[in-house]
Amino acid sequence: MSDVNNEALEQAPIKLVMNQLPAIDVPFESPLHHVELAKIAEHGESQGGVVFRELSLGLLTLRCTPNAEQATSIEAILGVALPSKPLTSVSSASGELTVMWISPDEWLLQVPQDKAFELETRFFAEVGGHYSLVNVSGGNTVFELSGEDVVKVLKKSTPIDFHDSEFPVGKVVSSVFAKSGATICRTAEQSYQLVVRRSFADYLWLWLQDASKEYGLTVTC
Amino acid sequence: MFHIFCPHCGEYREEEEFHAKGEAHIARPLDPDACSDEEWGEFLYFRKNPRGIHHELWVHAAGCRKFFNITRNTQTYEILEVYKLGETPSVVAE
Amino acid sequence: MSQKNRLQDGGRIDRSKPLTFTFNDESYQGYAGDTLASALIANGVDVIGRSFKYSRPRGFVAAGAEEPNAVVQLGATEATQIPNVRATQQSLYQGLVAASTNGWPSVETDLMGLVGKIGGKMMPPGFYYKTFMFPQSMWPTYESYIRKAAGLGRASKEKDVDIYDKMNQHTDVLVVGAGPAGLMAALSAAQGGARVIIADEQSEFGGSLLSSKETIDGKPAMEWVAQVVAELNEFDDVLMLPNSQVNGYHDHNFLTIQQHCTDQFADRAPNGAVAQRLHRVRAKWVVLATGAHERPLVFGNNDVPGCMQASAVSTYINRFGVVPGNELVLMTSNDGAYQTAIDWHDAGRHVVAIVDARKNPQGSLIDAARERGISIMVGSGLIEVQGSKRVTGVSVAPLNESGDKVTGAVAKLKADTVASSGGWSPVIHLSCHTGARPVWDDEVIGFLPGPTVQKQLTAGAINGAFTTQAALSQGIQAAADALASLGLEVTDLSLPKTEEVIQDKAMALFHIPHNKPTSKAPKQFVDYQNDVTAAGIELACREGFESIEHVKRYTAMGFGTDQGKLGNINGMAIAAKALQKSIPETGTTIFRPNYTPVTFGAIAGRDCGELFDPKRFTAMHAWHVEQGAKFEDVGQWKRPWYFPKGNETMQEALNRECLATRESVGILDASTLGKIDIQGKDAREFLGRVYTNAWAKLAVGKCRYGLMCGEDGMVFDDGVTSCLGENHFLMTTTTGGAAHVLEWLELYHQTEWPEMEVYFTSVTDHWSTMTISGPNSRKLLEKLTDDDVSKDYFAYMDWKQMTVAGVPARVFRISFTGELSFEINVQANYGMHVWKALFESGEEFNLTPYGTETMHILRAEKGFIIAGQDTDGSVHPFDLGMPWAVAMKKPFSFIGKRGMQREDCVRADRKQLVGLKTVDPTVVLPEGAQGVFDPNAPIPMPMVGHVTSSYWSACLGRSIAMGFVKGGHDKMGEKVFYPLVDGRVVEAEICQPIFLDPKGERQHV
Known part of the structure; x- marks a missing residue:
């Protein structure tokens, strides 16, 4: 029998919380698995104005309009309060968790992959009232773009204003990206995270290679 | 290309992030079954097409995915205000 | 060939850097700093092309974006062809290859010229409308003739090898034009702390100062320019874009700039470099400092090569060290143009005469010309030019006070160059793009930018402020206005000092009269690019076109890539006079984007080739590719269509996939749902x-x-x-x-x-979905899970959590094939693992992958609809024969309930979805075929509905189809006919749309 059996479903029939990670060692294929980034990192360009990395993280979409009680219990679980200011993000002290504002009633939570189920379980146990927390780790991937020419590549890809005065570290926006979309968070002076949908990952990887060409693109793992 | 202030994100964004959803304030009749064919047809199909001030429903499709309203001058393309659902426009045609 | 018109020194060219280039297959030399135009003029090339309609030889008129004739085809190789490039804007580079756009069969041969000369009478304005309207069948013939003769340039027949790019920009202030007004505005705005972009079409900043002998702050003007550029360079938030044409001004201060990144030094961009970049700018404020274009005067044969704008002549002399001739006659209505005669004289060439339409002009430039001993003929007009491929002489006659009548004897002068100036037209094109109507100003003798709702400011000659002093001061003012609105500190900038020039009043002269009536006089061109003449405009007015918009469309004035830069004002003035109205009463047409032609490359940017449209892949895509799947586009998804084996045809593959699924087990990647x-x-x-x-x-x-x-x-x-x-x-x-x-x-x-x-x-992308379907699907699943998947525990239309191949899964017992089916969903990062595991275990069951086409056949055998294929937005559930899917008694009036009860929705003769069995079971109806009840009915036959889905069913050994038939639900067993394009009429029987296992026993096992 599997670890997550249908008894759990019967015990907790309001919502389904499911550990989606295999208990045994099973090959994990990120959306850019076929690109073999590790090989490119080893044999590709070692210098360039743009640095690319794919991160495989646990991602969860939280939908909620938190009342005081919910806000308290959510903060207790996350260790940080949900950022209520539009277009901002917060990270836990350990850096293990980041919460990105997506919409007045939506946040994207980033945690290590194996922490997603734990987070869902705690929410289910500790947060009352109306909310939804959905594991979307498989549906998205995270591109980390950095380097001195990173903003130029971003400006080719999205109509967002990346000037320091408009886009400080920690800001997060969802926008169009090339002919797809992305949630973009500035994580450091010259570093940005792009949360993109799995099915568009290959297209966006091609796009980013093309747009970075004139500056040189380096891949790291 | 419009430059649209999203009242939820709190900043201006490019038109390509948004979808226009037609005339604003078209409320679904509370009791559709009580509507005559004519009334239902009115709700379904008939829309204003003014020259000048117009209220439109838009959605920040690539952003926060929230719907909101715009008061726009259809002649000059000026956006005179944006306001959230449930709010009333402050700029109206005379 | 030597550069016979090149001066020994002077100008902003680098004589130590000679460049070789080719024009119309001839090799020439120029210098770094030249434009293609200045280099050709240096080499004495007079004829650059042939005119659109009359095929008259044409030469250079201008030195900038307003050039109507010197529109060339650029490119050393087929793959690097760029059409419609203005030679006056194209920097010269080593190895440049250009050819006339407009020169069939060749610019020097008069074959078309002959046609043109005769054609002149044959081709009045409106000619195309009048002649080519009928018969319609001849249009392709006319069109190919016109296109060839019109020489609109051509795109490359090969793939463009260059890289084009787009970039989104945001700025506080976008300054358009880097002349004195623009530079001053940019500097002032930057010093006030604003983010600034300044763009100019020329390769160097300076605008009018590039060819001016003025001083600013006591230094040559270009030293001041260099200093300002250096200062601007110091600001992080200033982006300077030379070689960049601001081409479109759109709503809410959105502007597009086409930047030529490598065009100024290479036919083909160096590896990886971007050839052209389109900047998409959102500006809080726009400062239009676009300057003015000099208006040439309209006189007889004013298109003969050698006739130029006065200012262009000065530009060639002062900026490029090129004198475009030996013997100059200057025709003017204002003081400013006298500078051209002075420049010509100072370059050591002969000024034959200055012809001034005014009776008694007084001013410092006039004095300067007199001091040089240049002959000035006042109160006169240059009424006609002699020559065909080059000016050989001119006719001058005295004019009356208002300049509309020749009052005396005609004198002939020898000359090879005619410079003319009717004053300056502010470049208001961009201001018009957003819909602002230009406003006529009698003082300026031109249209000024009209009232706008944009955050737009203007500075300099665009406002009719034609002196450098006024340009500088308006630049500061524009920046101050923008800064104040942005809440930024205005720094106190001192206005640079310039020389004062005293000028007399200009005369409002557009069209110089001839001693013959306009219709009989030699052609007096208004719009060179579209071959519109003064006589043509007068004819249009006589024929009853009273609105300037109609005159424009009738004559083609201001059309095309020219957008009326030189001709529009003259044309309006001539039309106004013919209509006996004032110019403001006549009004003006407005200009459209783009200001100059933009390459498709720049518009497309990187969105071409592989990146034209995103391709969405499932987690198992690599496996499908490896297995040789043929793909189908479903939205942006690439879905396997079918999986051919060996040399199988598509139909053979489908037959195999269908039978394998019904007999054992098939698998579908359904992740895209x-x-x-x-x-x-x-x-x-x-x-x-x-x-x-x-x-x-x-x-x-x-x-x-x-x-x-x-x-x-x-x-x-x-x-x-x-x-x-x-x-x-x-x-x-x-x-x-x-x-x-x-x-x-x-x-x-x-x-x-x-x-x-x-x-x-x-969660579309989060789950990989694989559907195993067929009588052996349970056996297959059992091999990969310890969980109970028996019929009793896991019934049809149930779902269960279980572990499949070691991965937590949600499995749904739903079926789109009518077979026993399990839809296995796992987190997409593990999708490939589970998919491969299914194949490892599925070998003994001949597990067969199938694509969308087999899916379509299998579901059609069961009569399951596909929304979007069997529906088209005009059918409700009852039309589809699915009343079981509608719960009319639900307490809430669900979406669609009221709509589907409208009078029209309850008609008995609505088109209803039915099954269709062709009488000949081997015939497969084409999808989309229209049915009729009576194939012998007279045409137009009443059509009763179309075929929505139609396939060969290998399982049934016959064709099957679904389609709409009027009142079809009550016509079971009746016949419907499908007349096809090839003449066949296919007869089909109407039946229930379920061809296999009507009781649904197979999926319930």
Whole structure:
């Protein structure tokens, strides 16, 4: 029998919380698995104005309009309060968790992959009232773009204003990206995270290679 | 290309992030079954097409995915205000 | 060939850097700093092309964007062809290859010229409309003739090898034009702390100062320019874009700039470099400092090569060290143009005469000309030019006070160059792009930018402020206005000092009269590019075209890539006079984007080739590719269409896939289906409102199919929704409808029912979905899971959590094939693993992958609809024969309920979905074929509905089809006929749209 059996479903029939990670060692294929980034990192360009990395993280979409009680219990679980200011993000002290504002009633939570189920379980146990927390780790991937020419590549890809005065570290926006979309968070002076949908990952990887060409693109793992 | 202030994100964004959803304030009749064919047809199909001030429903499709309203001058393309659902426009045609 | 017109020194060219280039297959030399135009003039090339309609030889008129004639085809190789390049804007580089655009059969041969000369009488304005309207069948012939003769340039026949790019920019202030006004505005704005972009079409900043002998702050003007550029360079937030044409001004201060990145030094961009970049700029403020174009005067044969704008002549002399001739006659209505005669004289060439239409002009430039001993003929007009490929002489006659009548004898002068100036027209094109109507100004003798709703400021000659002093001061003012509005500090900038020039009043002269009536006089060109003459405009007015917009369309004035830069004002003035109205009364046409032609490359940017449209892949895509799948586009998804083996034809592959599935087990990658996670205590009620059927009693662990309709009652999507928890559902949608359905749900939640506690989250990409279908699918699944998948424990339309191949999965017992089926969903990062594991275990069952086409056949055998194929937005569930999917008694009036009850929706003769069996079972009806009840009815036959789905069914050994037939539900067993394009008429019997296992026994095992 599997670890997550249908008894759990019967015990907790309001919502389904499911550990989606295999208990045994099973090959994990990120959306850019076929690109073999590790090989490119080893044999590709070692210098360039743009640095690319794919991160495989646990991602969860939280939908909620938190009342005081919910806000308290959510903060207790996350260790940080949900950022209520539009277009901002917060990270836990350990850096293990980041919460990105997506919409007045939506946040994207980033945690290590194996922490997603734990987070869902705690929410289910500790947060009352109306909310939804959905594991979307498989549906998205995270591109980390950095380097001195990173903003130029971003400006080719999205109509967002990346000037320091408009886009400080920690800001997060969802926008169009090339002919797809992305949630973009500035994580450091010259570093940005792009949360993109799995099915568009290959297209966006091609796009980013093309747009970075004139500056040189380096891949790291 | 419009430059649209999203009242939820709190900043201006490019038109390509948004979808226009037609005339604003078209409320679904509370009791559709009580509507005559004519009334239902009115709700379904008939829309204003003014020259000048117009209220439109838009959605920040690539952003926060929230719907909101715009008061726009259809002649000059000026956006005179944006306001959230449930709010009333402050700029109206005379 | 030597550069016979090149001066020994002077100008901003680098004589130490000679460049070789080719024009019309001849090799020439120029220098770094030249434009293609200045280099050709240096080499004595007079004829650059042939005119559009009359095929007259044409030469250079201008030195900038307003050049109407010198429009060339650029490119050393087929792959690097660029059409419609203005030679006056194209920097010269080593190895440049250009050719006349407009020179069939060749610029020097008069073959078309002969046609043109005769054609002049044959081709009055409106000629195309009048002559080519009928017969319509001849249009392709006319069109190819016109196109060839018109020489509109051509795109490359090969793939463009260059890289084009787009970049989004944001700025506080965008300054258009880097002349004195623009530079001053940019500097002032930058010093005030604003983010600034300044763009100019020329390779160097300076605008009018590039060819001026003025001083600023006591230094040559270009030293001041260099200093300002250096200062601007110091600001992080200033972006300077030379070689960049601001081409379009759109709503809400959105402007496009075409930057030529490598065009100025290479035919083909160096490896990896971007050839052209389109900047898409959102500016808080725009400062238009676009300057003015000198208006040439309209006189007889004013298009003969050698006739130029006065200022262009000065530009060639002062900026490029090129004198475009030996013997100059200057025709002017104002003081400013005297500078050209002075420049010509100072370059050591002979000024034959200055012809001034004014009776008694006085001013410092006039004095300077007199001091040089230049002969000035006042109160006179240059009425006609002699020559064909080059000016050989001119006719001058005295004019009356108002300049509309020749009053005396005609004198002839020898000359090879005519410079003319009718004053300056502010370059208001960009201001017009957003719809602002230009306003006539009698003082300026030109149109000024009209009132606008844009955050737009103007500075310099665009306002009719033609002196450098005024330009500088208006530049500062524009920046100050922008800064104040941006809440930025205005620094106190001192106005640079310039020389004062005293000028006399200019005369409003556009069209110089001839001693013959206009219609009999030699052609007096208004719009060179479109071959519009003064006589043509007068004819249009006589023929009753009173609106300037009509005159424009009748004559083609201001059309095309020229957009009336030189001709429009003269044309308006001539039309106004012919209509006996004032110019403001006549009004003006407005200019459209783009200001100059933009390459398709720049517009496309990187969105071409592989990147033209995103391709969406599932987690198993690499496997499909490896297996040689043929793919089908479904939205942006690449879905396997079928998996041919060996030399199989498509039909053979489909037959094999269908039979394998029905006989053993097949597998489909169904990951592309839209999936929406729905949570909240009102989720169930919400489903009841957006689906047509009932959801109140769907138990946890159960799945249900539903139809989604619009308020009009018409079906737009369908899918299975499963109850994961009492307040938790997973909705599936069609592949193509996923995004729309999610937005639809949000729309109703946000606008109509915000009180409902429900949230929607897309999980389409999160789950990999693989459907195993066929009698052996349970046996296959059993091999990969320890969980109970027996019929009794795991019934049809149930879903279970289990572990499949070691991966936690949600498995749904739903079926789109009519077979025993399991839809296995795992987190997409493990999708490939589970897929491969299924194949490892499936070998003994001949597990066969199938694609969308087999899926379509298998579902059609069962009569299952595909939303979007068997529906088209005009059919409701009853039309589809699916009353079982509508719960009319639900308490809430669900979306679509009222709509599907409208009078028109309950007609008995609506088109209804039925099954169709061709009488000849081997004939497969084409999808889209229109049915008729009586194939012998006279044409137009009454059409009764079309075929929506049609396939060869290998399982049934015959063709099957579904389609709409008027009143079809009551016509079972009756015949319907399909007349096809090839003349055949296919007869089919109307039947229930279910061809296999009508009781559904196979899926319930």
